[in-house]
Amino acid sequence: MSNLKPVKMLLRRNNFTRTNSTTRTLLRRFSSDSSLVDSPLPSQSPEEEPKSKKPNWVVANELLSQLQTNEEDWNHQQLQRLVSSIKPSSRLVQVIRRLGNIAKALKFLELVQKTDPSLSNSISSQAYHTIFNIASCESNSLDKLSEVLSKSKAQNVSLSVDSACLLIRRFGRFGRIHESIRAFNDVAAGIKDTHLCNTLLDVLLRGDRIKDARELFDEMCESNSNFPPNDSTGSIVFSALLKRDFPGRVLSGGEVIELVSKLGEHHVFPNSMQLTKLITKLCRNGYTNQAWEVLHGLMRVNCPVEAASCNTLLAGLGRDLDLKRMNLLLAEMKEMEIKPNVVTFGILIHHLCKMHRVDEALQVLERMTVVGDKEGFSVEPDLITFNTIVFGLCKMGRQEEGLAMLERMKSQPGCAPNTVTYNSLIDGFSKAGELDKSIELFCKMKEEGVSPNEITLNILVDGMCKHGRISSALEFFNAMKKEGLKGNAITYTAFISAFCNVNNINKALELFNEMIGSRCAPDAKVYYALISGLCQARRMDDACSVAEKIKNAGFRLDAVGYNILINGLCKSMKLDKVNELLKEMEGAGVQPDEVTYNTLISTFSKSGHLSGAHQVMKHMTSNGIVPTVVTYGALIHGHCTAGDLDEAMKIFREMGTNSKVLPNTVIYNILIQSHCEKDNVESAISLMDEMQEKGVIPSIITYNTMFNGLRERNWLDKAFQLMDDMTKQACNPDYITMEVLTEWLSAVGETERLRRFLQGEEVACSL
Known part of the structure; x- marks a missing residue:
């Protein structure tokens, strides 16, 4: 045994x-560092150690045990003996790590340096990396890291790449970017690598140090760079680009193109999702040209591009109405074997329809399904594609073709017409006045099991109301309510506007109360429609009452609402109430706009209170609102009505000199009529010649006014000239023209010229 x-x-x-x-x-x-393992692991088995020498792990444990005592109790001679006997030297770094205390670690390192300078040189970099790790875990770690970094520099210990990365990240996380840059610069140039540069680049971009980031990035991209960009660089740059509000704030569109191009030259490409998001961001910021350059720059360096990125650029080009480049991009996709999908064609068809180029959209639809042809793509259209085509056809008034497309959809798998399809057709026929056809389609959709929605209801109600079939609309609405379609604010707005327009204010109020009772929250449009109707009916007390209900409901009247009320009160000449409303506007922080001022100026001018009108205009300009042609027109009309033609002409001349507001046909008509009424026909003719020189087109009112004035003077030659001008400008005579000319020309024996005028022939030349 x-x-x-x-x-x-x-x-x-x-x-x-x-x-x-x-x-x-x-x-x-x-462990992040395989050489720094906590356990005292022997480099060889106890049997392999000479009996006269203690194992390294035993010596390391003795050393650690003594170091963990108070520093005042350290036996320096014994510690130096233990340090000298430890092999390999890397085990000393392990001892430092296990101390877990910066002060002791630094003091022990100092002892090692005194014991054996050559040993110190071999472990200093590793030792300081370990101490940096300890410092980063302590409270007020940033100050501790700075202190340790200063000590390492004082001892001329070069930072390792790992130490620098730790410091850069730690300082950067707390916004101390300048210290991150200092740590980067402390690394010897010969050992800097891409990982280190990426770490600093990420910190710089997160800290909005764009200029510094650009300099570092450019250095990485140099042809002879020792730390060229890699996929991690690309990930950092693309993430930063997608998070920032460029262009304009930090990067221009051109700089974005340059960044992407430089990465592409080093075969660093964004993935499909990053590229799609980047192009989307550029296009939404109005930089479609830059998005085009980014995509095509990547294509040139053989970046794998997918349909999703091309689709995003197509959508941006569509918003810019750039059909030429949309077609070019589609051709390039085919050439580069980037297979377009149904979304690609959906975008193209959608924007063609928005541009009213429905025939071209139909051609694209046919090209989608062609197989084996150079122009074909073999992509099956989906329900959205067909609905877009139907919508486009109906918007162009081609409802019958839309109906034919509906039948085609029924034969296409997965493309059965839905509510959107029928709504487009019902709306198209309704706007064309074919209400019976709209109702027929409504019945057909229900028969086919397609449920109508509130949009369907609103289309039919609005169509019936606008074409004078208000009773039918109300009957239809009541029937739909029984089927569960209750209607919304749009429905009630259509009814209220329609009943106000036919002066049935009581019914409009009844529907308004019904709307509130049915818990259908009214919006501002409903209130404004009702207020406008009440103002037209001169029921100003009711209009003001509804305005109070708006405030009680939590709405705040804006300039539009106040203008409706002010206009109604002005027409009713309730100027005291107007003044109250203006004070209320001021108190509510709503500034009067040009409509407000023009309404007041027009009211004062028509009532002959011209000084008040001029006072309002001064107030208007002092508040920074520029008078418009309507403003000047109201003042000129007021002075002409008051018989003060000289003042009217003075204001008219000031328009083109001081205000730079060009007079329109209405103003010329007012002045020409006033001159003719004062038998000042020469001035009227001069004004008409002036308006034609300035490109202001005379209206039938202009010609009728002149014919009346010329008849008083019996100036036939000028009348014949004006008759020829009317023919050239395709200005058709109305009953007033015919009444004046028939009576005048018949009396002077010029009926033949009248006949030729009616036939569109020249009359000024001698017969």
């Missing part, structure tokens, strides 16, 4: 060795 003891001892030792080997592997898995 005694002979078995050595064997048992050997087995136990081998088992110990295997166990510690497993522990070593496990600890390495969880």
Whole structure:
């Protein structure tokens, strides 16, 4: 039995060795530095150590045990002896790590440096990396890291890449970017690598240090760079581009193109999602040209581009109405074997329809399904594609073709017409005045099991109301309510506007109360429609009452609402109430706009209170609102009505000199009529010549006014000239023209010229 003891001892030792080997592997898995393992692992088995020498792990444990005492109790001679006996030297770094205390770690490192300077040189960089790790876990770690960094520099210990990365990230996280840059610069140029540059680049971009980031990025991209960009660089740059509000704030569109191009030259490409998001962002910021350059720049360096990125650019080009480049991009996709999908064609068809180019949209639809042809793509259209085509046809008034497309949809798998399809057709026929056809389609959709929605209801109600079938609309609405379609604010707005327009204010109020009772929340449009109707009916007390209900409901009257009320009160000449409303506007922080001022100026001018009108205009300009042609027109009309033609002409001349507001046909008509009424026909003719020189087109009112004035003077030659001008400008005579000319020309024996005028022939030349 005694002979078995050595064997048992050997087995136990081998088992110990295997166990510690497993522990070593496990600890390495969880350690950032495989050389800094906590356990005192022997470099060789106890049997292999000379009997006269203690194992390294035993010496390391003795050393650690002494170091963990108070620093005042350290036996420096014994510590130096233990340090000298430890092999390999990397085990000293492990001891430092296990101390877990910066002050002791630095003091112990100082002791090592005194004990053996050559040993110190071999472990200093690793030791400081370990101390940086300890410092980063302590409270007020930033100050501790700065202190340790200063000590390492004082001892001329070069930062390792790992240490610099730790410092850069830690300082950067707390916004101390300048210290991150300092740590980067402290690394020897010969050992800087891409990982280190990426770490600083990420910190710089997160800290909005765009200029510094650009300089570092440009250095990385140089042809002879020792740290060229890699996929991690690309991920950092693309993430930053997608998070920032460029262009304009930090990067221009051109700079974005340059960044992407430089990465592409190093075969660093965005993935499909990043590229799609980047192009989307550029297009939404109005930089479609830059988006085009980014995509095509990547195509030139063989970046794998997918349909999703092209689709995003197509949508941006569509918003810019750039059909030429949309077609070019589609052709390039085919050439580069980037297979377009149904979304690609959906975008193209959608924007063609928006541009009213429905025939071209139909051509695209046919090209989608062609197989084996150079122009074909073999992509099956989906329901959205067909609905877009139907919508486009109906908007162009081609409802019958839309109906034919509906039948085609029924034969296409997965494209059965839905509510959107029928709504487009019902709306198209309704706007064309074919209400019976709209109702027929409504019945058909229900028969086919397609449920109408509130949009369907609103289309039919609005169509009936606008075409004078208000009773039918109300009957239809009541029937739909029984089927569960209650209607919304749009429905009631259509009814209220329609009943107000036919002066049935009581019914409009009834529907308004019904709306509130049915818990259908009214919006501002409903209130304004009702207020406008009440103002037209001169029921200003009711209009003001509804305005109060708006406030009680939590709405705040805006300039539009106040203008409706002010206009109604002005027409009713309730100027005291107008003044109250203006004070209320001021108190509510709502500034009067040009409509407000023009309404007041027009009211004062029509009532002959011209000084008040001019006073309002002064107030208007002092508040920074520029008078418009309507403003000047109201003043000119007021002075002409008051018989003060000289003042009217003075204001008219000021328009073109001081205000730079060009007079329109209405103003010329007012002045020409006033001159003719004062038998000042020469001035009227001069004004008409002037308006034609300035490109202001005379209206039938202009010609009728002149014919009346010329008849008083019996100036036939000028009348014949004006008749020819009317023919050239395709200005058709109305009953007033015919009444004046028939009576005048018949009396002077010029009926033949009248006949030729009616036939569109020249009359000024002699017969």
